Amino acid sequence: MQSSKSQKGWFLFSMMLIAANLRLPITIIPPLLSTIEKNLGIPKSLAGLITSIPLVTFAILSPIIVKFAKKLGNELTIFIFFILLILGSYLRIIPSIWALMIGTFLAGVGIDSGNVLVPAIIKDRLPDQIPLGTSLYTLSMLLIGAIGTALSGIFITKISLQSTLAILSIPAIIALFFWIPSLRHNQRDKTKTEKKVNYRSVWNQSLGWLITAFFGLQSLVYYSMITWLPSILQDHGIGTIFSSNLLTLLQLSGLPCSFIVPYLSVKKHGMKWLLSMLLIGYAISPLGFLISTGNAVFLVIITILTGFGSGLAFNMAVIFFTEKTTNPYQTAEVSGMAQSAGYLLAAIGPVLFGYLENMISSWSLIILILVVMSVLLTLSGVLIAKHKPIAE
Numbered sequence: 001m002q003s004s005k006s007q008k009g010w011f012l013f014s015m016m017l018i019a020a021n022l023r024l025p026i027t028i029i030p031p032l033l034s035t036i037e038k039n040l041g042i043p044k045s046l047a048g049l050i051t052s053i054p055l056v057t058f059a060i061l062s063p064i065i066v067k068f069a070k071k072l073g074n075e076l077t078i079f080i081f082f083i084l085l086i087l088g089s090y091l092r093i094i095p096s097i098w099a100l101m102i103g104t105f106l107a108g109v110g111i112d113s114g115n116v117l118v119p120a121i122i123k124d125r126l127p128d129q130i131p132l133g134t135s136l137y138t139l140s141m142l143l144i145g146a147i148g149t150a151l152s153g154i155f156i157t158k159i160s161l162q163s164t165l166a167i168l169s170i171p172a173i174i175a176l177f178f179w180i181p182s183l184r185h186n187q188r189d190k191t192k193t194e195k196k197v198n199y200r201s202v203w204n205q206s207l208g209w210l211i212t213a214f215f216g217l218q219s220l221v222y223y224s225m226i227t228w229l230p231s232i233l234q235d236h237g238i239g240t241i242f243s244s245n246l247l248t249l250l251q252l253s254g255l256p257c258s259f260i261v262p263y264l265s266v267k268k269h270g271m272k273w274l275l276s277m278l279l280i281g282y283a284i285s286p287l288g289f290l291i292s293t294g295n296a297v298f299l300v301i302i303t304i305l306t307g308f309g310s311g312l313a314f315n316m317a318v319i320f321f322t323e324k325t326t327n328p329y330q331t332a333e334v335s336g337m338a339q340s341a342g343y344l345l346a347a348i349g350p351v352l353f354g355y356l357e358n359m360i361s362s363w364s365l366i367i368l369i370l371v372v373m374s375v376l377l378t379l380s381g382v383l384i385a386k387h388k389p390i391a392e
Helices: 002-020 030-040 044-072 076-093 097-125 130-158 161-166 172-185 193-198 206-235 242-252 258-265 268-290 296-323 328-360 364-386
Strands: none
Touching: 002 097, 002 130, 002 172, 030 044, 030 097, 030 130, 030 161, 030 206, 030 242, 044 076, 044 097, 044 193, 044 206, 076 097, 076 161, 097 130, 097 328, 130 161, 130 193, 130 206, 130 242, 130 258, 130 268, 130 296, 130 328, 193 364, 206 242, 206 296, 206 364, 242 296, 258 268, 268 296, 268 364, 296 328, 296 364, 328 364
């Protein structure tokens, strides 16, 4: 019993380290965009591509990773792909646009393995404690991603771009090292052939597409927001440090949702409360960024509400992966599907909005588009909540 508790504790710790690196390589970039644009002489639309590249990578590779995991096992697949994440992170240190882009692509490959497979591993290793595993998974991802944004904004004012990227890539090495013991529990897919013949793919089910739409819309709004919020605020006359701090606050504000969403999702009217708060936080609050003001209190309140909305949206998406499926393989497949088609949608945001801003020299239209996307996100959540779990 003691050994079992020890193994479970180690799994949770190592899983949290892996989760900590599933947003960090992306969230450290926004405070660095101005420096990257200046050092490499590139326009905003190309700078926005740095955020979009991992999203395109997620879209292309998510279904492929599921197939890799079926042959190699979930734990081993994450280990192999995390090596690519580390290689890509350090390739970005080279002061070249091509090294930056290729390195970002490799980092995205590594991130995607964790995005797709960690929810399935939680369902497999913690079948009776899925809310706990999900809470710690999303908490680690959001917390370290937010801290990374803050440190990135501080470091770039003190040290070079290359040094900033090198230091903030160290957590991936630590995570890979502590993940090694998990390889002892690596299992290949043992689903019987006859079950596979009768298996109904999530790609052929309406709920699979609804979850994909929900995940895609929340990703589109989130990654567009974290990419361009500092620029939006700076256009209103807000300083670099304060705008970077507000972006960090936006991410930190979603942390309570790691516990609120799993708790309320199983309550009788919990999902209605979650969807109502999502509408307020993600569709109404961002309208405050249309106001050109330097009032710190107002900006902090709007940022906290918007960040809380983003935390609700992401955690609800993960809950849908685990609670609307019936087995770990199905969880991996719906996770892969949602992150494939969903991130393809999300990848459009940072580049398109950077291009639009270059054309119209205003962020107002972009904010309004994001608000509309958040309304559609809430509506898709309502439909998912009413739907029965995916058929096996």
